[in-house]
Amino acid sequence: MIYSLTPGNQSELTTFTLQSFSENKNVQLPFFILFLLIYLIIILGNATVFTTITLSPKLHTPMYMFLGNLSFLDISYISTTFPKLLHMVYTQQKTISYSGCITQLFFFLFFVCTECFLLTVMAYDRYVAICHPFHYTVIMSLKHCARLITGVWAVGFLHPMVYSLLTANLSFCLSHHIDHFYCDLIPLLKITCSDTSTLQIFNYINALILGFSSFSFMSFSYVFIIRTIMKIQTSEGRQKAFSTCASHLTCVTIFYGALIGSYLRPMASHQPLQDSVFSFIYIALVPLLNPFIYTLKNNEFKDNLSKIKSRISFFCLDKY
Template sequence: MTMNKANESSVSEFLLLGLSRQPQQQQFLFVLFLSMYLATVLGNLLIILAISTDSRLHTPMYFFLSNLSFVDICFSSTTIPKMLVNHILGSQSISFPGCLTQMYFLFMFVDMDNFLLAVMAYDRFVAVCHPLHYTTKMTPQLCALMVAGSWAVANLNVLLHTLLMARLSFCADNRIPHFFCDVTPLLKLSCSDTHINEMMILFEGGLIMITPFVCILVSYVCITSAVLRVPSTKGKWKAFSTCGSHLAVVSLFYGTIIAVYFNPSSTHSADKDTAATVLYTVVTPMLNPFIYSLRNKDLKGALRKVFHRQSFPFCV
């Protein structure tokens, strides 16, 4: 018992090595990530503002979309600001409790993105395949229950993995070759048995991620079948175009997560893992407002009204 306590207390902080050790590359990455973070926050805030101020957009689809935008803002804010602050201060350190906290919120928002993508796919399935029953099925109570249930399941799932990580010992090496506290590098640094952690990630974590993904695929199979029965070629193309954009982001989101977290540890490459995590932690939240929203005519109109109010407040 004494030996374990000594081992656990030997590492009080970790060093986040970031994406590059070259000063010129670090400057470029700082500017790039700052720009992408500002674009993510601004884009998603505009979506939330447009939906909240336009009564025509107070529907289940836009309710889920506003929740997705909120989660994406929180998602990016979990990792990028810490990296930017460390660069400005010339520091790489993050405390052990801070590392666990970052990991907790990061994967909570990953789970929420996961669940909301599935909920949005179900909403589209009901709208396309059962249009006459849409208002009776997608009630405000059901929408609120699905979002609240997603938050509850996400918190319970991440709490389990965080507690399992907290019980591990970290003896000597405290360098994380990443810009945030990720599960895979932490497991590699641990000097205790990580078998239980890896098994829970593969099975319980895999179930949490794969189940919504399967629901999304089933929903889109049904949607595709319904769209193929539409006589209008223009209507078919419009529907397939929208589905293609959604499925592209879904593929990017799930593909990178599965590649990083649901492969045996022996197959992991630091460079490949880093590239994949940058895609789903930075790029995907930035692209979501454009892919899911800015191609929508109703939302474009709501955004124009928002800008018009800001530009001509006296007229309004």
């Protein structure tokens, strides 16, 4: 480790150390097993959803295309943090290179921002499906759906570049220890000796614009959705209509609740344990629940999954 504590000097930082969940060696193995199980369930669950949608022509509709992208995103951003966390817990080697830290920050923000935009587009899809059902196939054509998905990924990729570039230019001469289990923006700002006022203001403004605009758009969508559902004459019709957006609403509530707790609090109020809990919710809990939330009561998805299982079983039996 090489870094300078002399005021005014730039640090020649090569590595950071990260904060693990516990320093107690007695809980090292239980934590590792727990995190490994969570990671494997997330990968298996979301990979099953993504593969089923990809291999089933009947599921090549806007709703399932968005869901397939959501599953791919959940696999992606859990994989930016959990492999390193598993390695730290198992080996107790808690260092990460400076370039590795900035790279992890970029890709984590990239996938999280993309998920924010994707959830917003999914709310629009549900709004059109419930409020304008007769025009749904025209408004949400596959071509328009592909454009929306491309736009979501493009904006999500461009969005964290400013953060990464500004963070890469910070001087870390106060400390090399990050009070978090991965490289995130707020913990990095707490250990820099550079002036972070501009970056903090940019972070709050950007978080408010991104979070508020996305959340407001979804809220307005659901106001119209609920109003339309309440006009349905039969209770069976209302229940069926609400079931099509209940999964998305549940996911949005958990995801945005954790994000707000993580990024929209004053920096002085951030505590390592609270930050880790909020982060763990949207890093692990949301990807863990999404496959079950979206598919548990979805008969169309389950039917196609059963057909794929049958084809795989037939292929394996025929091979042997």
